[in-house]
Amino acid sequence: MIAALLALGLVGLWQLYAGVGGVDDLILPAPSEIATALWTDRELLWDNFVVTAGEVALGIAAALALGFACAVAMHFSRSVRRATYPLLVASQAIPVVIVAPLLVVWLGFGIGPKVAIIAVICFFPITVTTLDALGRVDRDTMKLLRTLDATRWGAFRFAEAPAALPAALSGAKIAVAVAVIGAVFAEYAGSSEGLGHLILQAIPQLETARAWAAVVVLAAFAVALFYALDWAQRLLVPWTRTERTS
């Protein structure tokens, strides 16, 4: 509730500034104009939202699979960890804005390059949090499992993997916000649909309110996705007391 009040207050300030400050509404539309655009352009926004949402969902799913697999490989083999950790960090320094068009040339205009870009951005926090969790499994627990004749795989399956799952989901929660930004850049690079594409089109057409409406939808989507992951975390790993987000 307090979050809604805060948002309302900020929107009120914005409305006041747009009305009293005399800013051209082609540069900064008032919230009321954005709300109007949200309503009048609802079909356009929805159609493009579905495209972007699909890209982000697939991208995060791919990042979860990739990030978890990476973390497990790095956990099982010290040499893999030593060899790949610097590369993983380096991969996060790749300027997505510049690489995105190259990926489009390489993978085509379809959903492929978008998912690839989102996955590349998002898998890193997932890998890091998962790897840390795998490393933090209680040493005494691992000893105990050895006296119970656990194989390496058995120890992973019964102790390490369940301990790492909540961490992977925490990583995904961190990744959600950048995933949405990544989707927009990916669409900028070459796309005929999606909210990023819509924003890119709306600005030169002086449909500033529409562009802002698309931004509002993107932000709302990021928030929804974050809470969806939070909910999934509580559902899948109810034994952990995750930090409350509500």
Place this chain on the structure above:
Amino acid sequence: MQTQTASPASPPAEPEHGAIRVDGVTRRFGAVTAIERLSLTVRAGEVVAVVGPSGCGKSTLLELVCGLAAPDAGRVEAGPAALMPQRDLLLPWASALDNAALGLRLRGASKAAARAAAAPVFAQFGLTGFERSRPAALSGGMRQRVAFLRTLLAGKPILCLDEPFAALDALSRAEMQAWLAEALAREPRTVLLVTHDVEEAVLLADRVAVMAPRPGRIVAEITVAPPRPRVATDPAIVALRSRAIEALAAGARGPDGAAP
């Protein structure tokens, strides 16, 4: 996997496997000598309590017997041993039943088979109705019972119990000691019980090994002859308890104080 129909007199599964022989063992951690030239023999089916002040190398001894560490000198010969650690270390995501059956799962049993094997023992340990509870929902005593069941169901002839009841209040501890005595009467195993509670040692064990610290070594072995079930107020038990405490005090004073 154990059938619970065994009579109290039935021998342990594999007598030759159930014996422990620790012979002149030294174990160092860097500059610190945790255990020095320690020797201890436990016959199959015997319950031996190891008492000593904290830091005298009791837990190290258990790790050596369980094969979790190798001695720097000397020999350790022991059959397959299951460890019950000081902290219960139950898996927080698994139900009480699945925690108890963990050893069976790790040896390849299906989920259903492992649960079916563990379920009948649950009743004997007063855990009926808590099969599906997660560890967080159990009391300290119940968690210890589940941890003990996990050790028991591992099916090893030797049980290494590391201060299993130290974290419990006096009442739960007495209750747990009764559970343990009953379980061992039903299904004898070789037990190496580490404790700092001398009374617990003389109530449960056939023999008490008294350790002294820095470096860890055994300074006295006391045979506990009175028949079971034993009560703490029995004069014979009280006398044995005093002997063990004297041996502990002598051990703490130095090597000269060692008594047979």
